[in-house]
Amino acid sequence: MLNFLLRRVGSGALSLFVIAMLVFFLLQALPGGPFDSEKSLPPEILRNIEAYYGLDRPLWEQFLRYLTHAIQGDLGVSYSQRDLPVVDLIAQRLPISMELGVYSMLLGILLGLPLGALAAAYHNRWPDFLATFLAILGRSIPNLALAPLLALFFGLYLKWLPIARWTGWDSKVLPTVALGLGVAALISRLVRSSMLQVIQEDFVRTARAKGLSTFTVLGRHVLRNALLPVLTILGPLFAYTLTGTLVVEQIFSIPGLGSYFITSISNRDYPVVMGVYLLYGLLVIVLNTLVDILYAWADPRIRLE
């Protein structure tokens, strides 16, 4: 176990280093710099600003300095939000994206699990077709389209919920639904196919032969075993949901990390882009490791080596 963790930390650090290097040099390769604007600045003013941020140093030196600072937890300051430390910026915005991510994951699980189980239990009968129809609908309507439709219907027409912003609980309903429906669809498909596979196993036939009710067989034997693949995907799915909040955040004016990430790329706000990339990389690595540990815990046949 310790061995496993140590190796994971090692490979994780290497991945982060590669991410940092790639993003740093790719950003430099992008045409246009952080201080370009239509009213282009006189060269001497630009020089002052570049000196202020250390951008007048050679590239490799900037990169090394970034790395040494980053290891100590200093991700630099934003260029466009002048002098705002990137760490503070992430600390302000990440919890909001996390909150949205957690809600929509929860909605996804609460909705997707029963729907998938229902579909498997009534394989090739109308509940299955209905569940499949809903899941395909959920997967194929992008939240880019779903979000404005929800705001239009529940906000403007019915006046039940606010259109945008992240304040009271009522403002959180629409973004959660917009993001969570896709998650629900994915989970329900996964639960369904995984249950259908488990149903054909010998131990299920044994359970049936013992005279157990269908409900007990499905609930206690099939679903439990079918959840393993679902558990596997929860980690990456959560990371995906976090990084996928950007469109929903933009549309609902939610001050999360996702919406700011887009803006910082078009602003060429290098430290922010770097910081967010590293953070997302770290999240994916940590969540995957966590799932691996959980997986071994859930299934005694799996050993962490």
Place this chain on the structure above:
Amino acid sequence: MLNTLLRRHLLVLGGLIFLTAPVGWAQDVSKILRLPQMSAIPSLDPGLAQDSSSIEVIEQLFLGLTDYDPKTYEVLPELATDWSASADSRTYTFRMRQDVKWSNGDPVTAQDIEYAIRRNVAPDTASPYAYVLYILEGAEALNQGKSTDFSTLGVRAVDDYTVEFRLTQPAGFFPAMAGLWTYRPLPRKAIEAHGTAWTEPQNIVTNGSYQLKAWDKGNQLILARNPAYRDAVTKQGAQIEEVHYYITPESSTGLAMFENGELDVMGGTFLSIPSAEIDRIKREYPDQFSVQPDLCTYYLGVNNEREPTNNPLVRKALSAAIDRKTLVERVTRGGQEPATTFTRPPIFGSVDPKEGVGIGYNPEQARRWLAEAGYPDGKGFPTIIYMHNTSENHAKVAQAVQAMLKRNLGIEVRVENQEWKVYLKSTAQPDAPHLFRFGWCADYPDANNWLLEVFHPTKSLNRIRWQNAEYAELTEKAMGSTNPSERLKLYRRAEQILNEEQAAIIPLYFYTANYLVHPRVKNWFHMALGGQQIRNWRLEGSP
């Protein structure tokens, strides 16, 4: 085993939700003005600000020596009571009000202005707008690090309430410039105590009509009325208790919020109304919708060095083949006004559109010019490139121009688009596209900010790569002159060369700002130079 695991999982999730549970609070909306703001506010430091969102808030927090009349753009006193120029117009002396205090109780003095300018000029402040101070003696050399002797800087507090500026050259427009944010007094003690964090709500010291109450970066900014504030002319205070700016990047979201009663003003410099919605808005909110002038011009820059647009006859033909009236009525549809000159009226030095300076729509004349240039009926004319930065509205304009040039001149135009920062680089290269769109907006209401600062062959970036000795001489002379009627004549002639004789650029239209304003907002008016004068607005009733 798995059940326990799942339960644990759910418990953790439940805990997270509990921890992040929303804290709702009731507010009395009848005293709160709610405004959208399209991007996170980058800075509240008047010495560092350069974008319209920052300037909007700085206008509420910090006073300048002068201000502008929103209708005539005439210069009005704000912190200054009056001012005078020396005979050679190179020394300006401003006398200041003695009743204005910082939010910490200290009086606002001439020393605060002297400090602010020294600090903004210093190279390690890295102020992006420091070049507007270059008109002061010694400022340029100090800012570029060529000198470190701050006693050479052309600003001096003569006494507590008199400040004197020494200029490098006579400049009749200086009182207009002295109101810019880079010239505003700064609280020295707060800046020295807190460094870059001095604009945080717990540290900031201000002197304007509003005070910073809360700043949740990227989400919202809240201002509260400064009860001590009195207007320089009317002696009135501000009436609206609180101003809330909500960061709303999507204009369609902002519009929906307005329609749902969640915003009091929508449009203009805050967050533009989506152009596709304007027809519906006009129909559904005839009393709340209005079109206001905006001090910006939409124009096509021309690469004056590249074949075939290096030929003035070709440029004139292109300009005459574009039907600007149809463009604004059928394509942009936001009430924009067709433009044939560059400086946006009624800015000082602009030409009244009625005078007919510049090239209007005249397809026959266009074809004659193109034939004279050696391309009768467009024969032999190479395909030219029209580039715009990626945006739905710019794409529509480009397609319309492309169709007009094809129909009227029989020439092919290839439309390309690039992301903004890439676009800025591409259009500053020698092989810049033949045609490229830009919009220019006033920093201060004088044609110097337009004709010299954008197209002077050496004193501007000169994206259009155009050299014209007479134009350079005219704009330099107009800058130095203190005789208003002479300056008007010089600028008129410069516009004529730029847009008519040489057609070095092709102006398309003057911008307008579309607004939706809730009826409970009274005394509302649009300040086209940016920085709305909320202190003069009133709120009556609830939304």
